Amino acid sequence: MILTNTDWFMSLPSDVQTAIIEAEQYGKEKLYEALSIQEPIYLETIKQIDGVRYYMLDADEQNTFRASVRSLYTEQLAGNAWQTEYVERLKEYFK
Secondary structure (H helix, E strand, C coil): CCCCCHHHHHHCCHHHHHHHHHHHHHHHHHHHHHHHHHHHHHHHHHHCCCCCCCCCCCHHHHHHHHHHHHHHHHHHHCCCHHHHHHHHHHHHHCC
């Protein structure tokens, strides 16, 4: 994810803006490729740690968890318009 000053970014020529966005997308793709290789290694390392029990929630358990924290999630965003809007943009981006 690239963070820039909006005024600065918008002041750039459109071809430069496009190049920056394309570079970020390329970098994200490469990162996800690398993570897809490393993630199973990381998970196996975690599973081998003494005293650690690794458990993956199934779809129903994930939905139950989401429902159980939804009110807390909403409460934490209450009164903060910027944070609410930012989280909504993140959710849209990571669909």
